[in-house]
Amino acid sequence: MSTAAPAIPPAPSAPQDSLPVIDLAELGDSARHTPAHARLARIARDIGFFYLEGHGIDSAQIERMETITRQFFALPPEAKQRIAMRNSRHFRGYTGVGGEITRLRPDLREQIDFGEELPPIHQAPETPAWWGLQGPNQWPEELPALQGEILAWLETTRKAAKRLLQAFLVALEQPATALDALVAQPHNNRLKIIHYPGQAQSQSDQGVGTHKDGGLLTLLLQDEVGGLQVQTAHGWLDVPPRKNAFVVNIGEMLELATNGYLRANVHRVVSPRSGASRYSIAYFFSPSLQAREVPLLDLPPHLAQQARGPESDPLNPLFSHIGTNALKGRVRSHLDVAEKFYPAQFAQLDAKAPSAY
Template identity: 90%
Template sequence: MSTVAQALRPATTSLNAAQALSALDTPLDSLPVINLAELGDSTRHTPAHARLARIARDIGFFYLEGHGIAPEQIERLEAVARQFFALPPEVKQRIAIHHSRHFRGYTGVGGEITRLQPDLREQIDFGEELEPVAQAADTPAWWGLQGPNQWPAELPQLQSDILAWLDTTRDVAKRLLQAFLVALEQPATALNALVAPPHNNRLKIIHYPGQAQGQSDQGVGAHKDGGLLTLLLQDQVGGLQVQTPQGWLDVPPRKNAFVVNIGEMLELATNGYLRANVHRVLSPRSGVSRYSIAYFFSPSLHAQEVPLLDLPSHLAQQARGPESDPLNPLFSHIGTNALKGRVRSHLDVAEKFYPAQFALLDKTAKPSAY
């Protein structure tokens, strides 16, 4: 860990998963649905806001409808995503993620690691299109996360569709964040500085190839997301599961609806009132492909620290404190926390561009075969 990270305190409260999930008194058979249009203009607290806060505290996952994104834009992005994955392997490898210190680009099946096991998916990572920060001897390593994307010359329409989606989804995520703040009896603008430009949001388009019976089915291993909010589009195949006290809950596709989950940074800002929950994706069966598009609404690197919201006493009494895995500690410093997650997941990029951080990863963070 860098000297910056060593000077920062990890989240001090640690709960085991069973304690954290005990708030779910009634077993769930499906995720709840939130209609963003019913949450109004974020100027007054309504019963819909109270329900939003309760759902986010209890399970941290829900379907989002009423977001206002045209179905045609969704269909266009889904189509161009499939076109990208149909490109020849050598074309995709020209924009491999290991060429980018900003963790942007293509990763083949098994190239990303979750809980020491390879994820059986291929993907391409994007972020906000920004100029890189000039590197000097005293530049904190996490500034390397800001920079441009890699684009395939063979699919020129991908760039315009991705950049348009980043803009469109950012607006939806900001509206939803403001609704959460009103739900917690905060000003809707309370976290505006945290998500102000230059933005640090990411987008991942993903292909899960089918796996034969008896093989690993880890599409992506059990994990939490590290940002504020994740907005996921699924195709019609399914495979996403959310952890509950009763076991894994399937999250079947819901056409043109996002699956939304709370990230660790929003859990941190609310002292654990809102909860980042564990989820995973199972690989589809042999001969079937699954596609999804995940948007990660994240704090700006320029904001430096995640603030702690001053919740009213009746809500603060229900806050459980943020969870912090001793093997993957949670930091309030935005850049440190963001780089930690990237380094642990993409060891090839870490080894090439972040050798100091890579060297400090202990054996528990590296697969034995690496």
Template identity: 75%
Template sequence: MTAHALAAPAADATALPVIDLSELNDPQRHADFHARLARIARDTGFFYLEGHGIDTGLIRRVEQLTRAVFALPASAKERIAIRNTPHFRGYTGVGGELTRLQPDLREQLDLGEEQPAVAPAPGQPAWWSLQGPNQWPEELPELRGAILQWLDATRGVAERLLHAFLTALGQPPHALDGLIAAPRNHRLKIIHYPGQPDGQSSQGVGAHKDGGLLTLLLTDDVGGLQVHTEQGWIDVPPRRDAFVINIGEMLELATNGYLRANVHRVVSPRPGVDRYSIAYFFSPSLHAQEIPLLALPAELARKARGPESDPLNPLFRHIGTNALKGRLRSHLDVAERFYPEQFAQLQAQAAAQGKALEASAY
């Protein structure tokens, strides 16, 4: 794969619609808002979200700290490496995360809601190890408070948006509150995409779907995100202080495929250009166990095609099983160290496809 070859087929950049969440502040606009949200979610699955109410001062602060994290010396980042713990929290260097067994050319810091680790017990499912504390760089003590504030702010936006989705689908707005109750499992990635030389891979992130309920993505002014549609790949240009929203696989499961988790990817910047983004993954609590199936109104249920399940990346209604599957496939070093049984299964699956699986290579 040559550098930036992925970008070539992108279509009209104006195709992504805009939703203004502040319209919900006016009861007279609710019906139109929900009708438009339902249509956009069904037809596109990706949209910009404005009017979210998060203070721009907090946005600037988190953006500044994101750059500061990746400016830390390599030794500081290595001390909080993701392979240090079984919780998949911490730093990953360029090429250290995989999408479909191909290295993504980005570095990132995985964080989430601060939770205590679950004490090991005989017969305990492996996915309980996903719950645990974050790793914070001691060289940047202000990061912890800012990130926890960001998690609270984005959670509030995501909850409001989820309630709007449910209303738009003829459901009680709080129908899925049991999935997102404490102890929470929402995740955050702060990400740096370094520019890649011509002639090299341009896989900032390979084509994939997100596994949670909703993703709220904040980007800088450098493009690269692309979404796959019936017309092919379309660019998603930056829109200042707006979130890019996409539907995750768990919401696809809950709606029996009426809502679709869209395939998307990121093309690496050109040489000398850096791209930064902050991705919030609004995800079900591990304590909720399973994704329920919503009883959609008849006219919507007729349009539900059932969830898509890739044989190489199957969907599971059980929350912990599905969440662990995705983490293991992306971080082979953590899988090899803390989940040897599951790592052996991944090796067997790769061998059946004629591929080698070596965590130490990353």
């Protein structure tokens, strides 16, 4: 691997009017640093968001996922409530509008959360609480085709996300396999399919509140209705839909691994107006719980000197321990599940101890 890659230039001072586009196919050989890798690192450091094309996922599979997403949310309310997340210690299942919390305010969306389909870990007194995140999904009897499409999507998107992670490592002059152990089995990736109902102008427009993502990489598919916004030095940047392209952003765990060279960026979703609906499919590529700790990459000096250290929000502290960090995010977002299945962690929230959760 080349050690003579040029230093990444500083962020531009002029405001951006659109996200850049990365073609994963152009990154080519994962063992060789190219100008395309240098561009990837620059974009990820400057704004932390980009469109991803050339990902290799067939458009027919994308169309099936978009169709079945709409079919799920068209189910009767009682069918969705039968698989409510509040019934799952693994934080899997349906959440109605206002049921998830971001920065202490309800998000005006309905969603169903999935994860890797794995057996639950036996909960003995000495078992760390965060192993409760592993387990089976909940599936609606009224839509049997959903299970096959979701599990296929988890597999397909995992492969694309790993290719992209390896490209990032090459861009930072690391071996492409440097984080393979971090994303090894048992996998801990998550998927949300989401519906944002329209809101009247007199109501809150918090589809999702201002936040950062907690994993390594997020790969998001949007429909034709906008609403995603990314924070920049010049204000909020709209991220309009791009057909069959993912919107990719850096998660906090990749920020930790690079000592802040790559930074997770703040974003939000503004609700559509009354009469409209927005649908999206969000895949969160995350470290395996088995890996325990996020390793710190040994960046070459010309990159290390530009690493700013991970940025921790006092209201949402970062932990290098993977399970602790993952459970913290779930507990803070789904208070009903936390109170029922994680009373100790819920009590820490209730006692307003942000240093713990």
